[in-house]
Amino acid sequence: MTNETRDPQLVKRILLGDPLSSEESAEQLLPKRRALPIFASDALSSVAYAPQELVMILLIGGLTFLSFTPIVAVAVVVLLIVVVLSYRQLIKAYPSGGGDYEVARKNLGEIPGVVVASALLVDYVLTVAVSVASGVDNIISAIPGLDPARVELAVGFVVLIIIVNLRGVREASFAFAIPTYIFIGSVGVMIVTGLIRTFLGDAPVASSADFAVHAEDLSQAAVILLILRAFSSGCSALTGVEAVANGVPAFRVPKVRNAQATLVLMGSIAICLFAGLTALALISGVHYAEDPCALIGFDCATPQPSLMAQVASATFGGGSILFFVVQAATACVLLLAANTAFNGFPLLGAVLARDGYGPKALNTRGDRLVFSNGMILLGIAAIAVLIVFQAKLTTLIQLYIIGVFVSFSLGQIGMVRHWRRMLRSASTSASNRRGARLGLLINSAGATLTVLVLLIVTITKFTHGAYLVFFAIPILAFLMMGVKRYYRDVDHEIAIDDTTRFGSTGDVALVLVNKLQKPVVKALDYAVAAKHGKTVAVHVAVEGDEAAQLQQEWADHLMPVPLIILQSPYRSYAEPIAQFIAQYREKHGPSVVTVYLPQYIVGHWWETFLHNRRARRVASQLMLVHGVTITLVPWLLDSSEIIYGRRSRPVPGQERAGRPVVANGRRAHRPAGPPDAEA
CATH class of the missing domain: 1.20.1740.10 (Amino acid/polyamine transporter I)
Known part of the structure; x- marks a missing residue:
């Protein structure tokens, strides 16, 4: 089965036809007949x-x-x-x-x-x-x-x-x-x-x-x-x-x-x-x-x-x-x-x-x-x-x-x-x-x-x-x-005026980590490549055993950024992160905070009910915190081939030693760190 036959856009193209460019708008004008x-x-x-x-x-x-x-x-x-x-x-x-x-x-x-x-x-x-x-x-x-x-x-x-x-x-x-x-x-x-x-x-x-x-x-x-x-x-x-x-x-x-x-x-x-x-x-x-x-x-x-x-x-x-x-x-x-x-x-x-x-x-x-x-x-x-x-x-x-x-x-x-x-x-x-x-x-x-x-x-x-x-x-x-x-009210609220000030004095990136997996490594790679003033990984600990295991894996794989564990006795995720951001700003000044969240991209509608629920929920809650921007880092699962017509990772056996890792259809650099650090 070819990629075209699996592409859900194919039905749309059959029903509606190929897209028209804006330059073709004059051709759509009607004569009297x-x-x-x-x-x-x-x-x-x-x-x-x-x-x-x-x-x-x-x-x-x-x-x-x-x-x-x-x-x-x-x-x-x-x-x-x-x-x-x-x-x-x-x-x-x-x-x-x-x-x-x-x-x-x-x-x-x-x-x-x-x-x-x-x-x-x-x-x-x-x-x-x-x-x-x-x-x-x-x-x-x-x-x-x-x-x-x-x-x-x-x-x-x-x-x-x-x-x-x-x-x-x-x-x-x-x-x-x-x-x-x-x-x-x-x-x-x-x-x-x-x-x-x-x-x-x-x-x-x-x-x-x-x-x-x-x-x-x-x-x-x-x-x-x-x-x-x-x-x-x-x-x-x-x-x-x-x-x-x-x-x-x-x-x-x-x-x-x-x-x-x-x-x-x-x-x-x-x-x-x-x-x-x-x-x-x-x-x-x-x-x-x-x-x-x-x-x-x-x-x-x-x-x-x-x-x-x-x-x-x-x-x-x-x-x-x-x-x-x-x-x-x-x-x-x-x-x-x-x-x-x-x-x-x-x-x-x-x-x-x-x-x-x-x-x-x-x-x-x-x-x-x-x-x-x-x-x-x-x-x-x-x-x-x-x-x-x-x-x-x-x-x-x-x-x-x-x-x-x-x-x-x-x-x-x-x-x-x-x-x-x-x-x-x-x-x-x-x-x-x-x-x-x-x-x-x-x-x-x-x-x-x-x-x-x-x-x-x-x-x-x-x-x-x-x-x-x-x-x-x-x-x-x-x-x-x-x-x-x-x-009208929104335009008035967001209109720039003489009282607008730019007072941010720092730049910190938080990479949210649940488990040490490839989507998290990709998010870390993006954060490191962006060269923020400071980059840290944050794990919200709901289960103590998971936090201890993550710390051990973090050390074993020589991850290049520090890992911070936030305790959450009431099993919430966004609130401990918001408190951490507030405490950080009290200590270091009004920094701009960028939060990186890995997110799965899937090909079947039913997969959306099995993934991404927490990431979206946390993102929507952190958007309410002033001075915080959200960066969703996509990780294409193999099922996304239905949409994009490509595999998210190389087929096993095709990746050779010394060649860059292919992630989500593009070359992805490993996070900066010691030469023997593993992804």
Whole structure:
């Protein structure tokens, strides 16, 4: 078996590919044709479930309420147009990738900025959960026998998407481009085909068209709330619009122009698909109920076909190739819609980490030049949500879009303040003033509409589960503020000032010795080679017999440094050493103390439970003693060959007299001492 096959890094290389150097980062930037499937898959896929949610809510009031569908759909389209135009202005003004967070923080203050960031992070997690759940729902519509494995399928798809994204933005764009464009093309063909059939007098008929509905008795106020609730569910078509603004740094130059073009193209396609699919649903008579048992004549023991499945079946025929193409493309793009979050979440996390509101690890790029820690964190959170809610789309959709409209609203309000400040500035040129007036008009309309929609969404979805989001956002914002305070306090604590003094007057090395073995000799060798002012070996005596035996071996092997025995009647190790250091400093002054500890390096995970426990424990305790530094001296056991592909010591019989000892893959000098000293 070769070293490569034993290398655990091999699996990582197979899954993720070879590492990329920092110089290759420019090659990972995206042209528009690849940026569209990466950043627009969420917004484009929303058309697969937004019309379904709209129809489902209206059907609660009965079949007559479906007559409100065109009005509600037009309202959603108008809102989508305004939001796309508003974000086009935002990209131009703030191209750094902070999006709504940066706009709110710079124009409204720290707390609104953190609230926006929290809302976006929550929404990204729910984007993954809803997208994957919707994709699985469409798969089950085509293959009902998979329904018992709904959660397992959802979790498996999240893991797969994580792996693909960890391979890098460029490779992810290759993997996701084809399904996205197939979805756009197949749904577009379906809409055109359905409309042509309708024009020719052969309108498609959905499988649920003949089902009646058990309608609820609604008061006038309840009717208004139901229509508003349908509108809020239809507004899920707007999710993902903000991702382009957050992903501007990933575009090729000219970044702003390419991002704006991608945003407009995404919005145009989403509007056409949403309007066309909603129209076909009405033409074919799709009846999709929140409770399948409310459909009179439907066997609610079987999964309810999705709206997309019913329209495709009515247009092309249930067993046709085009039906399965539409279903497969829809399932793929719904699953890949989660990819938008896997680009937006890590980028936003990196911005937050740079600003001090998130752990610094979120700003670390992995082997493939992506913010891998953010991707993994997002995947874990999404899997947890899917498991808790059993990957049920109708439940998860109630939590959705709250966060995105919080960020929409505060971001647009921030843009209004941005343009007003620019207009008040005397240094703004005439051409910039014209642009600022147009931006102020567009973003004012965006702010008004998004705030209104946020109120509608809150009122209509709060009791259906959205209250959980309103708990999650402030909790996350509070934690982010706490992280900011922590980093601020640490920076203040470690900042250098005029009172900093360098008063150390000595240099002593302590080599901790348990038994006289090769790892200890190597640690002694390192300490002697470092040429400290004084080097001593220290043994903490828990058992008297062991201390006496060690002293005898020390003398027999003519070890070149003195051995000091510290008694430990209470069987502790770090405390006697700390007391010895304190006494030494009282006698010799404030010396710098370096403690050398041998430590085994092993190749199997289970070996870590059999070695190194004491060394790590002692090291962690001595780190609390001022003026003490810890040096861990590695000794590679033979099992470490699994990791490093080399033996830690020469094979017996290969070491010749007069040749240097090979230790841990390198030549190691014997400790200084008498010529006949043995290692």
